[in-house]
Amino acid sequence: MDETTSEYLDKILNELSNFQKQFIDSSKRFIEAGNKKLYTLDFFASAVNNRAISLTNAYVTLAKENNYLTAVSLIRLQLDNALRFFASTLVADSNDFVMQFLDGKAIKDYTDAKGKKLSDNYLAKQLETYFAGTQKLYTDTCGFIHLSDRHFFPTIAKFEKEDRNIGIQIGSYDNFKLDEKIVFSRTMLEVSKLVLIVVEQWKHEKEKLGALFDSQMPSR
Numbered sequence: 083m084d085e086t087t088s089e090y091l092d093k094i095l096n097e098l099s100n101f102q103k104q105f106i107d108s109s110k111r112f113i114e115a116g117n118k119k120l121y122t123l124d125f126f127a128s129a130v131n132n133r134a135i136s137l138t139n140a141y142v143t144l145a146k147e148n149n150y151l152t153a154v155s156l157i158r159l160q161l162d163n164a165l166r167f168f169a170s171t172l173v174a175d176s177n178d179f180v181m182q183f184l185d186g187k188a189i190k191d192y193t194d195a196k197g198k199k200l201s202d203n204y205l206a207k208q209l210e211t212y213f214a215g216t217q218k219l220y221t222d223t224c225g226f227i228h229l230s231d232r233h234f235f236p237t238i239a240k241f242e243k244e245d246r247n248i249g250i251q252i253g254s255y256d257n258f259k260l261d262e263k264i265v266f267s268r269t270m271l272e273v274s275k276l277v278l279i280v281v282e283q284w285k286h287e288k289e290k291l292g293a294l295f296d297s298q299m300p301s302r
Contacts, residue, residue, distance in 0.1 A: 094267040105131040116288035122180040130167045134277045154266045158223035160273045164280045165205040
């Protein structure tokens with residue numbers, strides 16, 4: 083399929099619409115892993131997947147309304163899901179990490195096993211070592227969260243250098259070209275997949291814990 087057409091954009095949005103099942107299946111996998119023994123990280127991972135579903139659904143709804151100026155900011159929030167759960171893999175005690183998180187302690191005030199504060203920027207740099215492009219994506223999408231030049235230029239309807247005429251559009255959702263919408267939507271899809279990959283690491287770790295527990299049980 084031609085990756086520059088509206089049909090291709092619809093295909094991406096349709097895949098995002100169906101992504102809810104991926105997150106639900108992911109939750110089932112890690113909950114059932116390790117002899118179905120529950121840990122605090124199970125609840126943390128469940129919250130991440132639940133939020134991820136909400137964000138993908140919201141993105142599709144906004145995209146279908148052609149409101150990409152708002153939809154694109156959700157990419158940063160989806161990346162936040164990946165960063166925050168990734169933080170739990172860097173700390174010395176993941177149970178304490180989750181408990182303090184539930185108690186209201188900001189993740190940025192927590193330190194990893196090396197004593198480094200878990201700021202979003204630090205987490206993006208660390209995740210970059212596993213997934214190239216994370217740092218740039220973090221920087222770029224922050225521009226849509228905070229009022230920036232990313233919000234200024236879409237209001238310019240036309241600019242004629244010769245006579246210095248400039249047009250400003252307010253209230254219009256048609257701010258981006260088709261190729262930009264495709265890039266945004268494809269990025270949202272890839273970041274959603276990243277969330278799944280990061281959360282899935284907990285399933286693997288939990289299986290190891292289950293095997294370790296079984297090996298320490300006295301034989302009958």
